[in-house]
Amino acid sequence: MRIYHKALVSLLLIFLALPVSAVADDLIMRRIGMTFPETMSALQSSIVEEGYKVSRVQRVDIGLTSSGYNTAEYRIVFFMREDVLHDIVKKHPELIPFLPLKITIFAERSETLLVTLNPMKLAEFFPDLEMQKTFAQWNEEVNRIVDRVQAE
């Protein structure tokens, strides 16, 4: 009986120690210990591995340099699932400005940073939309995408 008790108490303590993730960080950010080109290629593979298609890479740095400004490599990678996008366009047009999903990637010396809006932030922006499950799913997927790159 005492053992049973102890076990229960320990279990309870373990669950209490688990992170409470009710409050979302606004941004998902990761520093990657690889150069920009290495990180860019790892990021694109990771996006594809998650079942997404990369729709475009916006080369912000090229625009800046051609306007005479100095900058490190700075790009934005857009990605999405086609069917999900078309579905949202029909049902929740107010989300369109946030789609496709995107990750900003920029160099800091020999390292690279990835930054993206935490999709759970969309749940805060649009509390009434019946999209909370999708936002949570995006959150998991985006975290997996950047974690895979960081683990390389």
Next chain:
Amino acid sequence: MFRFFIAIFIFIVIALPSQAHAKHDGEHIYLQNCVSCHGYDGNGGMGIPLSLPDFLATASNDYLVKTIRVGRPGRVMPAFKNLSDNEVDMLISYIRSWSDTIPPKYSKKPVDGDAVHGKQVYLDHCAECHGASGNGGKGTGVTMSRPRSQPILAPALNNRGFLISASDEMIKNTLIKGRKGTPMKSYLKEGLSEQDINDVVAYVRSFESRAAAIEETSEDEPAVIIKESPYSVEETVTNLTNAVGSMNFRLIRVQNLDSGLTEESKEDKKQVIVYSCNFNILNEALKLDPRVGLFLPCRITVSQQGDKVLVMYANPKRMNEIYNNSELDSMCTEMKTVYEDMIDEALL
């Protein structure tokens, strides 16, 4: 029944973090939450360094816990509310592992100083870096756009997060010791007396009464602004591309929303994005915060919904809150005006 106990025990043995795991777990939490700004080994980035021996020798654990929990409102450093107490402890063990200095403990007693005289000392010795009203350097840490050889930018001292976290004694100790490896010197060695130092601590503490007023909330700003266009999608897009030029912005690209995802011939031509940019503004914004690219270049989307044509954009004044960077406030307000003017002109 017996098997049930065994199962529970195996689970507990596996799940219970051992001491050795604490540092490893702390490192993991650091990599997920802090490394992007504070760098590997705490050597700094968009955030200031955390590994300097002089910092770790003057920062109490209480200061670290509070800084992590409250963050620095408006100064980029987020408030980490979703880490458990246990995770914060593991994180601090990891940060402590960078130096063998002993964590100090401070009393909560205020330092006995004269804030009026302290103000003079502050203006003479501190304002050049920390700003006349304590709002810190322009930009934070060692940001991307600045060469690393440049000194670390001074933190804001009038910040609610700083003032809640730092006791008078800790501020005093920081002034006495300075932080080797940063522009922050030892002011005892610079010739201030202990009384001068007490006075300046009292003055820094007096920032507290004004700290709260600095923060603004953006929550009543909608996340997306939607206007209805009296024109067709094609006409609206043409009008927008003309309006871009007249606002001194450069048109970057007009594309269908699903471009790159759908076979080109099957793209939905009634959902169109117009991208434009003013590279001067973009360059300034990236200097303040390299993360702003997430909402730049400017994007206006035109969307056919039934018989309506909608023109929409993510509201910069609301998006601002995700950066926790008050230096972006005026730029976001300016950007919202740019969007409004562009759209007004296009829908005329």
